[in-house]
Amino acid sequence: MTRPLALVTGGARGIGRACAEALAGDGFDIMIADLAEIPPDGLEQAIAKQDGAFVYHACDISDISAHQPLVEATLQKFGRLDCLVNNAGIGAIVRGDLLDLKPENFDHILSVNLRGTVFLSQAVAKAILSSPAGHPKSIVTVTSISAEAASPERPDYCISKAGLSMWVKNLALRLAPEDIGVFEVRPGITRTAMTEGVSAKYDRLIEGGLVPAKRWGEASDVGAAVAGLASGKFAFATGSVVNVDGGLSVPKL
Template identity: 65%
Template sequence: MSRPAAIVTGGLRGIGRVIAEALAAEGFDLTVTDVREKGVAEVRAAVEACGAGFAFHQADISDLADHPKLVEAALGAFGRIDCLVNNAGIASPARGDLLDLKPENFDRVMAVNLRGTVFLTQAVVKAMLKRSAGHPRSIVNITSVSAEMASPERADYCMSKAGLAMWTRNLALRLADENIAVFEVRPGIIRTEMTAGVAEKYDRLIAEGLVPARRWGEPEDVGRAVAGLATGRFGFATGTVVNLDGALSVPRL
């Protein structure tokens, strides 16, 4: 039997890169896609060091016309797709009063975080269903605690993640009897390039108890969780939300 194969979007840096490496360590061959090529050699080396195959497809997932090319690239490289990790996403282009939210910023966030992700998933699932399984199959959507917790200064981002959360639920119902598990992973405050600009703020808030675990989340926290879900060991938990936030999102008095 061939090795399982996964696609990771936004897989050349931050959380996506660590997810790709964690999947490789679990025995997956990887097709990684990203909007830029910077970092390809490093990720390839890390994946291949695990004995896994590596393919790269440069693309912006908001470009729906490229989705068939990505699917073809993954199938051409490894002959199968067993897991899709929808990690690619962007932050709000501008933070500020939601009454000043600009339509072009809203549209860009939705195009990547929600619209692009939804229709890429559609294309990948159709390809999955045309082939025999052989390995556990899964879709893992990386959302955010912002799918539930509001931040009025970046409402566009929060709405995109909330929409992706609802997409996950609907997809889980649609694919349950196809034996394709669907999960939503909600990272909290994770130390990445995206949070580097507000690191000082969150250092202070975490020290003051914002995160009950009293530490930053690390990309490795997310990578380990995604790899575990992709193995099929939790297949009957399809539709589950996994909060990776050090109890940040737990309601409290």
């Protein structure tokens, strides 16, 4: 039997790359979509170590017209599409007083994190529905603890993730009768390029007890969760939110 195929957006580095490597290790072939024209050094070799086939496709998910060519390139190469990992996203362009939030910054974040992801999910879901049977089908969307926890210095980012969380719920209901598992994964304070600029702040907060696990999250923590959800073992839990945050989101007194 052919290996299942996973499409990972924003998969060239960080959490996306960790997801791609974890999925490859679990037997998936990998299509990565990311902004750069060529993949970074070492990415193809990392997937090959897991015996997975690998194709890279340059794509800006905020460009809706780029979605169908991405889907068609995936199907042309692999002949199937079994899993989508919606990971591509951007952080707040400017952190500051929400009363100074600029409409153009708000629009840009939503065009990538929410609008782009919604309509790519739509296009990929149709492709998954038409793909051959034989492997579990899933769509896993990486959001953030900021889908629920407010950060007044970056409300645009929080709004984009909260909107995406509601999209996941609706998509789960639509695809449940089709036996496609739909999940939301919410990383907490995770060591990535997006958090480099505020690492000292979070070092202090973690040291002070903010995260019960007493450490940063790593991209590999998220990758392991995504691969588990894509395995089909949690199919009946469709629509669930999985917090990968070391206990940060657990209410406590």
